[in-house]
Each structure stands twice: as C-alpha cells, then as structure tokens.
Amino acid sequence: MTFLVLDGLTKTYGDVRAVDNLTCTVEKGEFVSLLGPSGCGKTTTLQMIAGFTSPTGGRIELAGRDLASIPARQRGLGIVFQTYALFMHMTVRENVAFGLEMRKVPKAELTRRVNDALEMVHLGALADRYPRAMSGGQRQRVALARALVIEPELLLLDEPLSNLDAKLREEMQLELRRIQREAGVTTVMVTHDQSEALAMSDRVVVMDKGRLQQVDSPFDVYETPRSSFVSTFLGKSNNFPATLQSNDETGSVILSGGQTLRGPRVSHLPGPVEIAVRPERIELVDAGAGLVSGTVRERIFFGAQWMLAVETPMGEFLVARRNAGAREVEIGSTVHLAWAPHDLRILPAEHEVSA
Numbered sequence: 001m002t003f004l005v006l007d008g009l010t011k012t013y014g015d016v017r018a019v020d021n022l023t024c025t026v027e028k029g030e031f032v033s034l035l036g037p038s039g040c041g042k043t044t045t046l047q048m049i050a051g052f053t054s055p056t057g058g059r060i061e062l063a064g065r066d067l068a069s070i071p072a073r074q075r076g077l078g079i080v081f082q083t084y085a086l087f088m089h090m091t092v093r094e095n096v097a098f099g100l101e102m103r104k105v106p107k108a109e110l111t112r113r114v115n116d117a118l119e120m121v122h123l124g125a126l127a128d129r130y131p132r133a134m135s136g137g138q139r140q141r142v143a144l145a146r147a148l149v150i151e152p153e154l155l156l157l158d159e160p161l162s163n164l165d166a167k168l169r170e171e172m173q174l175e176l177r178r179i180q181r182e183a184g185v186t187t188v189m190v191t192h193d194q195s196e197a198l199a200m201s202d203r204v205v206v207m208d209k210g211r212l213q214q215v216d217s218p219f220d221v222y223e224t225p226r227s228s229f230v231s232t233f234l235g236k237s238n239n240f241p242a243t244l245q246s247n248d249e250t251g252s253v254i255l256s257g258g259q260t261l262r263g264p265r266v267s268h269l270p271g272p273v274e275i276a277v278r279p280e281r282i283e284l285v286d287a288g289a290g291l292v293s294g295t296v297r298e299r300i301f302f303g304a305q306w307m308l309a310v311e312t313p314m315g316e317f318l319v320a321r322r323n324a325g326a327r328e329v330e331i332g333s334t335v336h337l338a339w340a341p342h343d344l345r346i347l348p349a350e351h352e353v354s355a
C-alpha cells in the first residue's frame with residue numbers, strides 16, 4: 001500500500017531550487033533512504049515531510065491525508081536528528097517518557113510503553129542513567145526509543161549515525177534496521193553515505209541538485225544505474241565517453257578510445273553514449289584475451305582487496321583484485337584487462353565525443 005506520496009514537491013530559496021519537482025512514493029513498512037551529495041536537497045525534503053518547512057509547490061500525502069494543512073506537531077511523526085537532542089538533565093527513562101507525558105498517556109500504559117521501547121533498543125539496563133554518562137551509540141539508541149515510543153506513523157531520520165565512529169556506525173546500521181523491522185515503522189532516512197544507504201534500505205532515492213535521479217532497490221541502483229551520476233556516486237566505476245555503433249539481439253558494439261567493445265543489448269540509438277564498468281568486474285587476463293591493455297600506475301592495499309590504477313588508451317581504469325594472499329602485480333608492469341559484455345553499462349552520453 002502506498003503510504004507516503006511526494007508529488008511534484010518543490011522548494012525554492014530565491015534562485016536556488018533546493019528541491020525540484022520531486023515525485024516518489026513510500027510503501028507502508030518500507031525503509032527508504034534519500035541519498036545524494038551535500039546540497040542536493042535531502043534535508044529540505046525531510047523538513048517538508050516533517051512540516052518544519054513549507055513547500056513552494058507540490059503535495060505530500062501521508063496515509064491518504066494531504067499534509068498541507070496539518071501542522072508539524074499533529075503529523076504524528078517520530079524524528080531523529082544527527083545530534084541526539086536529548087534532555088541532559090533527565091534520565092534515559094524520563095527522556096523516553098517525555099513524549100507520552102505530553103500526550104497525557106495514563107501512567108500504567110506509559111510505563112509499559114517506555115519499558116517496551118527501552119527493551120527494543122537494548123537499553124533496559126541503563127534506564128536510570130543520564131545521557132552524559134553514555135556513549136554516542138547508546139545516546140542514539142535513546143533518541144530512537146524516544147521517537148518510537150509514540151508509535152509514529154512515519155519515522156524520519158536525518159543522518160542519524162554520522163556522529164559515530166566508523167565501527168560503531170556499522171554496528172548501529174544493522175541495529176537500526178533490526179529495530180525498524182521489529183517496530184514495523186515506515187522510515188525515511190537522509191544520508192550522504194552510499195554504503196549506509198545500500199546496507200539499510202529497501203529502496204534508495206538518489207538525488208542530485210534538487211532532482212530525483214533514480215529510485216530503486218540498493219541492488220538495482222548499484223547494478224543498473226540509469227545515469228553517469230548514479231553510476232559514479234554509488235561505489236567506484238570506470239566511465240568513458242564512447243560511441244554506440246550498432247545494437248541488435250546479439251548485443252551492442254561500442255567504440256571507445258580506439259577500442260571496439262561488446263556490450264549488452266540496450267534501447268539507446270547509435271551515437272554518443274557513456275560506458276561504465278565496475279572495478280570488481282574486471283579480470284586480469286593473458287595478452288590474447290584482453291579487451292584493453294595498460295600499465296599499472298598505482299597499487300593500493302585495502303585489506304580484503306587491492307585496487308590498481310591502470311593507464312590504458314581508453315583512459316585510467318580502477319581494477320579491484322581480491323586479496324588471495326598471492327603476490328601482487330608490480331607497479332610499471334603491463335596488464336591486460338577483460339570483462340564480460342553484460343558487465344558493461346551503457347548510459348546516456350554526458351559529453352559529446354568523437355571516438
């Protein structure tokens with residue numbers, strides 16, 4: 001069931017179109033991330049859903065109601081920001097109970113709901129502590145319990161984990177997703193961190209310059225990006241200008257940097273395109289089997305894998321090599337690169353080319 005509808009949502013500040021005609025939907029129980037670089041309009045979108053900022057144009061509908069005339073505090077939303085905004089002079093239990101007290105929930109029910117929320121975030125044992133005596137991850141759980149205890153129709157998260165260090169952040173990603181599933185609460189999260197969006201979401205809304213770029217499952221935005229922007233914003237990608245020469249049921253033929261390549265069948269017309277291939281889809285092969293050859297210029301060790309920068313006639317390629325303990329190729333050596341035609345993505349041209 002479509003639960004949240006953003007329909008042509010627009011917000012302008014003078015000449016700046018912070019959010020530009022954004023249309024997308026969120027299903028009940030779904031976890032959707034708004035992902036994009038700084039300034040792309042994620043926070044403005046969330047603020048409009050929350051009711052803190054009014055749209056310049058377009059509509060927001062939640063559970064069949066148009067939110068235009070409903071003030072923020074009556075929207076029944078749970079909100080967690082990057083800074084936890086806890087009451088420092090109140091214990092964890094008091095912090096979580098606050099929203100229910102404001103709503104004049106009877107004492108017995110309040111106690112039960114606060115206990116349930118604290119159990120859900122695994123903080124039952126710390127209920128009588130003050131936030132200042134807690135770690136960043138624990139405080140973020142308190143903020144989450146406080147948002148969930150009111151049983152919100154919709155949970156809004158704005159960069160909720162960005163104050164945490166890398167390891168805790170990864171732990172909390174899994175934890176937050178578990179809590180969201182358990183509570184069954186429809187959630188919209190703002191993040192600029194692509195790995196976080198991929199790890200946590202049912203669907204990812206990729207934005208750039210106020211505009212929607214793509215809405216898909218994490219798998220699909222990564223595997224089948226529809227634009228150059230999406231292919232390079234999510235993960236690493238080798239992108240080159242190219243010319244699509246022909247395209248039939250056996251696949252496509254592409255020319256790039258003097259190399260003739262084969263790709264999957266696409267709907268583009270022959271002409272300028274951009275091609276993209278992920279570093280982890282490239283193999284090092286024998287000279288005769290290579291699609292393009294080049295010289296290793298850089299070699300960086302990441303623990304689980306090596307990343308090579310290889311200079312070729314098409315341009316520089318990043319090539320990921322799984323670390324299987326084998327000796328690694330030397331800087332300065334010649335390598336031959338190959339990939340399967342179906343691993344090549346053919347995208348709309350970003351630049352005019354004369355390949």
Ligand SMILES: Nc1ncnc2c1ncn2[C@@H]1O[C@H](COP(=O)(O)OP(=O)(O)OP(=O)(O)O)[C@@H](O)[C@H]1O
Pocket residue numbers: 013016017018019036037038039040041042043044045192
């Ligand atoms: N109150 C405001 N007045 C004027 N311009 C604003 C205002 N709020 C946001 N903007 C502009 O709107 C655009 C989108 O801002 P927004 O904060 O939504 O981006 P964001 O994607 O959340 O970025 P970040 O990740 O850096 O928070 C930016 O160009 C920003 O400068």
